[in-house]
Amino acid sequence: MRTFVALAGILSVLAGCASQPQAQSQPRAAAARPLPPWPEAPGKPASTARPAAPMRAAPVAIADPSEAVWHLRAGLNVAALMCKGRGRVSVAGDYARLLSRHRGLLASAYSGEQKRHGSGLDRHQTRLYNRYSNQRDPAGFCRSAAGVAKQAAAMDSPSLSRSAGRLVGELD
Numbered sequence: 001m002r003t004f005v006a007l008a009g010i011l012s013v014l015a016g017c018a019s020q021p022q023a024q025s026q027p028r029a030a031a032a033r034p035l036p037p038w039p040e041a042p043g044k045p046a047s048t049a050r051p052a053a054p055m056r057a058a059p060v061a062i063a064d065p066s067e068a069v070w071h072l073r074a075g076l077n078v079a080a081l082m083c084k085g086r087g088r089v090s091v092a093g094d095y096a097r098l099l100s101r102h103r104g105l106l107a108s109a110y111s112g113e114q115k116r117h118g119s120g121l122d123r124h125q126t127r128l129y130n131r132y133s134n135q136r137d138p139a140g141f142c143r144s145a146a147g148v149a150k151q152a153a154a155m156d157s158p159s160l161s162r163s164a165g166r167l168v169g170e171l172d
Helices: 002-018 065-082 092-101 103-133 138-154 157-171
Strands: none
Touching (some): 065 092, 065 138, 065 157, 092 103, 092 138, 138 157
C-alpha cells in the first residue's frame, strides 16, 4: 500500500509538472529601421536616374602626427586588401614595404592610439576601417592609395611622420 501511495504521489507530481504552461521567450524586437533594398533587388524596377557623382568621406580630425601615421596605415591596409583585380591598381607591394621600413614608427603610433582611445580603441578602429572600406569609387581610391603608398614607402620615418597628415588627405 505504501508503494502504491508513493507511486501515485510521484505520478501526480509529474502530471502537475506536465500540465504547467511553459514560459514563452519574448521575440527580440526588430531593428528600428530595416536597410533599404539594393537597387538591383529582384522585382524592383531599374532606376533611370543617373548615378550620383562619387562622394568622398569627410576628412577625419587628426590630433597629432602619430595619429596621422596610424590612420594612414589603416587606409593603406584597407587598400592593400581591396585593390586587387577588376582594373584596380595594386597597393600590396608598397604597403608591405611601408610596414617593413617603418616598423618602429608604426609601433609607436599604435601605442599612442591605445593611450588616446583606451577601452574605446576597438570602436575607433572599426569606424576608421569602415570609413576607408566603404568607397563609392573603389578604383579611384585604389589609384590614390597606390600613389600614397609609393610615397610613404620611399620616405624615412621622420619624413613620414611629418607628411602623414597630408598623405591621409590624399587618401580622402
